[in-house]
Amino acid sequence: MxxxxxxxxxxxxxxxxxxxxxxxxxxxxxxxxxxxxxxxxxxxxxxxxxxxxxxxxxxxxxxxxxxxxxxxxxxxxxxxxxxxxxxxxxxxxxxxxxxxxxxxxxxxxxxxxxxxxxxxxxxxxxxxxxxxxxxxxxxxxxxxxxxxxxxxxxxxxxxxxxxxxxxxxxxxxxxxxxxxxxxxxxxxxxxxxxxxxxxxxxxxxxxxxxxxxPIDWTGTAVAVLSFGALTVGLTWLTEADGNRALALLAMATGGLGLALFVAVELRAANPIMPLAPFRSRTFTGANVVTLFLYGALTGVLFLLPFELIGRRGMSATAVGLTLLPLGLIIGLFSRPAGALADRFGPRLFLAAGSAVVAVACFVLALGLESFWRGAVLPVILLSAGMAVAVSPLTTAVMNSAPDGQSGAASGINNAASRLAGLLAVAVLGALAEHVFRRGAPGGSFAALASAGETAPAAM
CATH class of the missing domain: 1.20.1250.20 (MFS general substrate transporter like domains)
Known part of the structure; x- marks a missing residue:
């Protein structure tokens, strides 16, 4: 995973x-x-x-x-x-x-x-x-x-x-x-x-x-600066007194930086991110699903404590216990899901898992007053969806990797999951700040946005 x-x-x-x-x-x-x-x-x-x-x-x-x-x-x-x-x-x-x-x-x-x-x-x-x-x-x-x-x-x-x-x-x-x-x-x-x-x-x-x-330090530096600029731009959009023009400029700089990163990797003798695996539609698609799934997961984990502590008045200990099923369910059921994906193929499990994650985010977005229906149930659904999808996702990535590039494929997928969280926190944070200023309850609208970003993965 x-x-x-x-x-x-x-x-x-x-x-x-x-x-x-x-x-x-x-x-x-x-x-x-x-x-x-x-x-x-x-x-x-x-x-x-x-x-x-x-x-x-x-x-x-x-x-x-x-x-x-x-x-x-x-x-x-x-x-x-x-x-x-x-x-x-x-x-x-x-x-x-x-x-x-x-x-x-x-x-x-x-x-x-x-x-x-x-x-x-x-x-x-x-x-x-x-x-x-x-x-x-x-x-x-x-x-x-x-x-x-x-x-x-x-x-x-x-x-x-x-x-x-x-x-x-x-x-x-x-x-x-x-x-x-x-x-x-x-x-x-x-x-x-x-x-x-x-x-x-x-x-x-x-x-x-x-x-x-040599290690591709040029590509590494360009990646850090590009994603950093994108994140800075998105974060500036959340500030009440932020300069929108500067935010858009930072985001544009980040976008140009990513284009430069691709050019650098095409020329590098030892690219930090080999682009050859992306010739496979399956590999590319699996990494796109990774972006949606892990973006949704990280976005929910970022916003949910504010919802539970700020809106529901829960203690940090209670919030931690609410999130306990996440790691347990993923840890217990990822391996059986992977075995089933080996037998029947990963596509069905990726679609089903992504759909369940989308439903979980949508339930969170409803802002239900009931703690069990509004928090515990969606966390369990989120956990189940990730458990169903994670191992088949890894299988799809590794099976579609070119011969001799399994290590690079795994590394790319790892990086994709981390960077998905980076962008999700920036984007959903901007949406949440907009909602907070308008007086909407908790982080509900941002969770709905998280469900929206997961829906394409389920498709």
Missing amino acids: PDDPKPSGANAEADASSPSTPGSSGGFVLAATILASAMAFIDGSIVTIALPAIQAEFGAELASLQWVVNGYTLMLGALLLAGGGLGDRVGRRRIFVAGLILFTAASILCAAAPTIELLIAGRVAQGTGAAALVPQSLAIIAATFPREVRGRAIGTWAAASAVTTALGPPLGGFLIDSWSWRAAFWINIPLAAGALWLTLRYIPENRDDAATG
Whole structure:
């Protein structure tokens, strides 16, 4: 699934530096990668619940809160592929440790931030650190475990990641209610300390000897600046005193930047995003579905805490428990859905899952007074729709990838899911701010917009 990054090295054969057997240290290697990945996955799910408390403390506008989310997502999505390539060339352990240290330092900055601006800066640094450490997790597992047990190790990592992601919202809600939203960032420190100790003690350095040539830093920079400009433009539209002309100029600059990115990738010797897989209509279509599905999911997760806390007066803990089914249902039912898709083909499951997600968003948009019908039911529907669609989506992407480019295809799909969230928060945030100014209840209209953006995917 797009939430489980598959860097280029993870899908390759174990290189010459890989041990023939994981030995007694294999469990410690797995524990280190799980702890490090858990930081990134938990962080994303906790922060959205903390947004209302952050807004209350700093008196921040919605535009600033969007950047608390998007500062992280922008850097993670745009730098993810470069992070994987850097580990293949420089050394996975080295980049993994560097990412851990940067993520930890950024978490301390976020937890202690006296202003919203410093909090956003910390989130940008967190995203950069996550882009370095997350791609190395599967690559380190692939280099540590031989083929006959590698699938089991990756399955353990994926299951643990699903559990930690599911526990993120209730854990975050409890920490916020019991202490402060700052505890959502302090929780990263013990996780990082454990991961760092295990890494330095048990993970040997390894790299991919087949990874040659320079990293496409030009393409990476153009991608960051282009998506950054688009996000800035969309965010400026949410500000009451924003300059609409400047917002449109920023968006136009972002659009031109994306065209430049395509031109750069066509000429690059080692493109960060190879364009050859897009010759397949199935591959292109699957990534378009990824944009809609993950855009809808991220948009709902961004807006729902404001709806539940602001309109319904719920506690952060209650909001976290409301979101608990999301990770659990996806974690439990994605694998059976993938098995059925292998048997019957992914198209039916993609359409059905997308349709269920659209219905969930529409129910949220109705703003029903009943908590069970207006919040719990749509969250369960959203979870079920994603569970039905996620594994078949990955199957469609990987099956349509050209020979020898499965790693690139997986990386592109991962990046698409992250960037979908980036744009969704920007677009739906703009719609929500417009609705708030007109006095409409909660984030209902923005959730309806989320349903509208999912409908084409269901088609």
